[in-house]
Amino acid sequence: MKNICAVFLKQVSDTLKNKTILIQFLMFPVLVIVMENAVKIDDMPEHFFAKLFAVMFVGMAPLTCMSAIISEEKEKNTLRVLMMSNVKPAEYLFGIGAYVFVMCAFGTVVFAAVGGYTGADLALFIAVMSAGIILSELTGAVIGVFSRNQMTATSITVPVMMIFSFLPMLSMFNDTVKAAARVTYSQQLSELINGIGTTAISAESVIIISINFVLAVVLFTVAYRRKGLE
Amino acid sequence: MSCTIKTERITKAFGARNVLDGIDLDIRSGEIFGLLGPSGAGKTTLIKILTGQLSQDGGTAYINGTDTRKLSGAEHRKFGITMDNFGLYERLSCAENLKIFARIYGLPNNSISDALAKVGLSDAAKTPAGKLSKGMTGRLKLARAFMTDPDILFLDEPTNGLDPVSADEIHKIILSEKARGKTVFLTTHTMTEAEKLCDNIALLSDGKIVEYGTPAEICRRYDHQRMLKIHLYDGQDMMLPHNRDAAAALAALIEDGKAETIHTTEPDLETVFMELTGKELSA
Structure with missing residues (x-):
């Protein structure tokens, strides 16, 4: 626990001075406040931007941050020093993961407030967002562990992040894209968030999200066994 | 004096290349031992084996009598390591860099200022590590290695690429640690550094120790x-x-x-x- 806290606090200090990471946490929460207040179109669904940006935020921020943090530590050889200081790989990953989760939780609070969620709807929104954050963190960790340096990580992260964060938006305009996007957790998160307060949680969404989770865990295990954290 | 570091017939190969081939060493407590050899001779590989970062293919290495493959967390705290490829958090200040490790080791906050003072970096405590000169970076890495007040210091080419003044500052720090009874294992390819600092040296070539003794002894042997x-x-x-x-x-x-x-x-x-x-x- 001591080492997890040390890694967590290290990341807090570091991110406050790292604009590239900081902007990932701030961009969509700031954007949603601006857009919800500035854009009013007659036929637009209620809190359209809050729902849209919440899914994009979940598909982008945790994934990008996890891969960026891990790959930078590998490239700069700071991870090696932590490991030599008796920080276990699991402690490091929990520390970083907890940090990214907390930062994304602040964003979730903004989306919940702008989206006007209360009571059971708020609890469901937070649960859906939390599941999405954890899934994206796992995906980002897979990329971070697999990549030797930041450049490799970025070249893998960008297309993966585009798929998870933009497919739900694109699927609103194209049925073929929507059919293809169904297998991704972010599309299912989008459907769950859009259905809050109006439709019951679909078993299909839960199953697909669970399958995505299992796949992410398997991929992470494979990446970790092959590459470790060195 | 007791033997602090001991290796018996250590071998290590990467693919078909034998990097270490039957290394035997006895390093006594309180001495500065220098492992000399050109780049690629296997110096860093041996440090990695001794510090438990890498497993050898054959032979055994002991630190204070414990097999290096079985070092516990408490035993790890008894040695400090600086390696050329050990990084610093460049956006964080010197003090913040050390604070991470003070938290990990459960050390009080004054251990940070003590470590910085020991390497003459007190004035640079708030300077981001990425803005330090190469010499200061080397000293900050030493400060990190000193934080737990370890009994043994493993220093992998601690003055590599430094100007003579910065190298001399690091030499003084190493000698002051020896004066405090610490054992220092350092690798270098600079003979003047070895002659100045080391009680005993070993010359490593193609994974084998080709000569061992005090620098003066070895030089006399080949006169x-x-x-x-x-x-x-x-x-x-x-x-x-x-x-x-x-x-x-x-x-x-x-x-x-x-x-x-x-x-x-x-x-x-x-x-x-x-x-x-x-x-x-x-x-």
């Missing part, structure tokens, strides 16, 4: 000429055999006030290494 070189005030040089026969001639030169300098002809470590391996030490 094939065994001559005295005398530079006279009139500008001439003369050679005398380094034995009893030269005593009278030498005494006369000194008595007559003709001898300006007298040197023995033992080679330096670079020359010894070249003779043993046909390679340059600093290659």
